[in-house]
Amino acid sequence: MKQALRQTIAYYAAYFLLGATIASLGPTLMYLGTNTATHSTQWGLLFFTRSGGYLGGSLLAGRLFQRWNGSAILSGILLTSATTLALLPGFTTFSWLLIAMFVIGLCEGGLDVGCNLQLVWTYRQRSAPYLNGMFLLAALGGVFAPLFFSWLGGTWAYRILALLKLPLAAAFWFLPAPHPPQEEAVHSPARLRPMWFGLFCLIVLIYVGGEVSFSGWLYSYAFSLNLATEQTASMLTSFYWVGILLGRALAIPFSRRVELRHMVLFCLGGILVSLAAILLNPLSVAWLWAGTLGVGLCLAPLFPTTFAFLERRAAISGSLAGFLWASGSLGGMLYPWIIGQQMSQRGAYSLMLILAVSFAVALALFWWASARLQRGLTTSSS
Secondary structure, X not given: OOHHHHHHHHHHHHHHHHHHHHHHOHXXXXXXXXXXOOXXXXXXXXXXXXXXXXXXXXXXXXXXXXXXXXXXHHHHHHHHHHHHHHHHHHOOOHHHHHHHHHHHHHHHHHHHHHHHHHHHHHHHHHOHHHHHHHHHHHHHHHHHHHHHHHHHOHHHHHHHHHHHHHHHHHHHHHOOOOOOOOHHHHOOOOOEOHHHHHHHHHHHHHHHHHHHHHHHHHHHHXXXXXOOOHHXXXXXHHHHHHHHHHHHHHHHHHHHHOOHHHHHHHHXXXXXXXXXXXXXXXXXXXXXXXXXXXXXXXXXXXXXXXXXHHHHHOOOOHHHHHHHHHHHHHHHHHHHHHHHHHHHHHOOOHHHHHHHHHHHHHHHHHHHHHHHHHOOOOEOOO
């Protein structure tokens, strides 16, 4: 088996387990709350603490993977994550649970940045379809986790998830790591100017913040506007994830044939059309379902395709990639909170309105910045 294929299989397996780990918290909130004898009002701290760890892990990982053996780092991350997950059911105090969540978030951020960097360094200019394929595996892990945890319960599910990470940690230890771009390449004239890189970080912040907000608040939106019952609101959320899965599956062949810039612009336009359909037909159940599917389909490939486009056009070091992922993590923390505040004060329609404005801004920024990047007007040589 070729080395690149072995590396790809390992990164895909790690990303599947990453998706399962990220999705494991929601179905086990009550279980963890019962273990620690805490009220539901405190459970939001678990998400916040894990997100804080994810943010730190993203920033730290970029530098580590640029300087050290990436496979050994991924092995250590998986081992640490497995140990923490195995111990999680035994924590009976909330403070220890928060510490564990921070460590898990730290590992998630490191694994996320690491797998993406390693895959890009493996395939270089041909990385786009492989990135979309890896994100598809994460979505499958996210679908698998709730079913797995509901079937086995918290204790055994966490421990089996931990066990699944151990052989992969061992495999990474013996797996050769791809070489990062040479230092002279990273500091070549093709490096993005800080202002332009910051602009792409803002775009990624909108992507991830919008994705987390839409999936997190969709249930409440539909239920509060009497567009769904509790059962059909849950089905609507699942329908959104069907769109995510289909979008990531379709992105694999499309990213081989379509120019990446055009693909990102098309997806951003599709999101705006879908949100507009919901906003212009606020009392229509059919348009809500159609718009939800459209948002899922078009949101799914945005992040990996934008990263592949950026990496193809400019030198992206490990540190810069860490900042991109940290920006996304920050968006995932801030956007749901801001939208939640607006929904409680101004009504459920705030969700779709804020997202429509945000993605319109993202479309304008990406169209402008990517056009200048293609003409070489955003790099240190221009």
